[in-house]
Amino acid sequence: MATLLNKGQYLLITSLYFLLSACSSVPSLEGDVIAPKVKLPNQHQELGVMAAYPDPWEGFNRRMYYFNAKADRYVILPIVDGYKKITPDLVETGISNFFNNLGEMSTFINALFQLKLSVAGETFGRFVLNSALGLAGLVDVATPIGFKEQNEDFGQTLGFWGVAAGPYLVLPLLGPSSLRDATGVTFDALAYQHTIDAMAMSSEQELWMTFLDSIDARATLPFRYYASGSAFEYDQLKLLYKRYREIQVAR
Amino acid sequence: MRFFSVLLIMILSACTSKKDETVELQPVCDLQYSRYQATVTGYCQEPAADLPESLDVINKRITIKPLDKIPEVFWFTKKMKYSLVKQETIAPVIFIIAGTGAGHDSAKMLSLQKSFYQQGYHVISLSSPTFANFIVNSTNTTHMPGDLAHDAENLYQVMNLVWAQVQAEEEVTATSFAITGYSLGGAHSAFIALLDEQRQVFNFEKVLLINPPVSLYNSVTILDQYFDLRNNRQSAVAMLDEIIARFSVGYSQQRSSRFDQSSIFNLFKNANLTESELKLLIGASFRMSSSDMIFALDASFNAGAITYKNHKIDKFESLRHSMLRASDITFGDYFDAAMLPRAQRIDASTTKADLIQRYSLYAIEDYLKASDKIYLVTNQDDIILQAGEVEYLQQIFAERAKIFPRGGHCGNLDRFSFVEYLQTTFPTGGY
Secondary structure: OOOOOOHHHHHHHHHHHHHHHHOOOOOOOOOOOEOOOOOOOOOOOOOHHHHOOOOOOHHHHHHHHHHHHHHHHHHHHHHHHHHHHHOOHHHHHHHHHHHHHHHHHHHHHHHHHOOOHHHHHHHHHHHHHHHHOOOOOOOOOOHHHOOOOOOOOHHHHHHHOOOOOOOEEEEOOOEEEEHHHHHHHHHHHHHHHHHHHOOOOOHHHHHHHHHHHHHHHHHOOOOOOOOOOOOOHHHHHHHHHHHHHHHHHHO | OHHHHHHHHHOOOOOOOOOOHHHOOOOOOOOOOOHHHHHHHOOOOOOEOOOOOOOOEEEEEEOOOOHHHOOHHHHHHOOEEEEEEOOOOOEEEEEEEOOOOOOOOOHHHHHHHHHHHHOOOEEEEEOOOOOHHHHHHOOOOOOOOOOHHHHHHHHHHHHHHHHHHHHHHHOOOEEEEEEEEEOHHHHHHHHHHHHHHHHOOOOOOEEEEEOOOOEHHHHHHHHHHHOOHHHHHHHHHHHHHHHHHHHHHHHHHOOOOOOOHHHHHHHHHHHOOOHHHHHHHHHHHHHHHHHHHHHHHHHHHOOOOOOOEOOOOOOOOOOHHHHHHHOOOOHHHHHHHHHHHHHHHHOOOOOHHHHHHHOEHHHHHHHHHHOOOEEEEEEOOOOOOOOOHHHHHHHHHHHHEEEEOOOOOOOOOOEHHHHHHHHHHOOOOOO
């Protein structure tokens, strides 16, 4: 394994590791501070799901969560709102369908990796139908006739073959993930790139396409940071993400 | 969206919960009816009312408390949030107050906004004084939320400021005013109406209490028991895990990976929850919103119950210890350890019984009896009402009471017969 990593990569990985674990999230207490009156409940057995997922990189994660919330509000959402304003709904749906259709390839591959033949078959059917009859994916003709949309990614494939999720990790802009799922994201991005390559576009066109894809992805996700109004949103979302991925992997 | 749907399933709404846009507008479901089911999934056995699919909601923010006085940990919730839905022309204005722990944009609020907009009202929606954004931005530093008369004072102050802003910035003109609220917000509307009789700023023409508690203490005692961490922690936690596991199995058996309304109802159907499991979901959701409330109060008032006293919480600091501590506090504890001592500091002779009486509709019974502009709508099987309380409401409001046989707690706000009732009580164009 060590031979595979050249020195630069090794350095990158070690510094990343330090970056992740260095930032503290433990309260730094001033002199006249008094401990909370309510005792901490006995962890684990008494708290069930609430204490189920440790968060060794919390310091880094919380900073990234904060960054994401700000970036979303001041950069991404204004672009998304502008996009929604200038494009007619019909066009938006078309674009959304188009990118969903491109995403089917990665779902298909991952379903095969997990030996889920019926899921793979259904996904392949969707891809062929929508590409051929749905104007290269702009119209979703497969769903109304019973080809349901599936969801598989490389994170789930790894999970299927027994790779543990690893620590919770908040990715820049992408948000909640884990060490395993972040690896999966990279793989899926490669698979996606292959699909794009097959369309033989100029690199500038590809850039615009990726940009549009990102805007569409954000526009179709109704999540808004701190819409819950809860100071505990970070913890709640972490719990939700971890649990939801377990469910997906088990599916 | 997808993991938010899981959140929905885990904390599916009582009146106490946050967002569940996915669960509204489904025409009819084939779930087995119970008052608990109706409270959790909505009274989906009855057809939905014909309401606009969406509204042009103007989301507004207003400075109530100087922003530099708000602790840094609440950086994301500075300025008080509210919303306005505006008619094209001059029209009556209605204020809507959200229920316990709910914001101005909760799912129940959205249903009510649609109904009243359709009836020709300018609609102004306010968060509950128990919602963190309200607490953090309120100038109140002495009274605990739930103290209905003082909550009414706080709300009244906010309503005045909001109304001034709406007139100035949105050019809204009112022909008259009305006020309503669901759950705790219903009780608040009654206390605000009484306060307005003295102050006479709005002179409400109509007041409607929707599924209010009769006694706040009785109602929250019921909800506390649903998720009994005090006496039965391990089995409560185990049951919650078990429910999640059953939903997971249902999800893995469904053909599509997508969540939509009918698949959520299907999950509920297949999970086949028992009565105590449904109660647990309601209790857990109530507990989640009361944790948020307790944290907002504790940090704003520097009370030191679940946070370090005299410590300035950094915005990157872990709050998990506070969340875990808060999960251990029942509303009963909050009442005994926070509300009662606060009240006794002002008047040492106050007893617990006094306070329970003060935080109930009994305290303003004469006004409710005599004032013929106040209406009440609730359900015979509302879970937050103790035995005898429906009869009490019926007796106090007499012909101004409308009691539906079914719907649980706020399960029918977007259903056909409920909206029809609103339409007859609030005729089109107001008056």
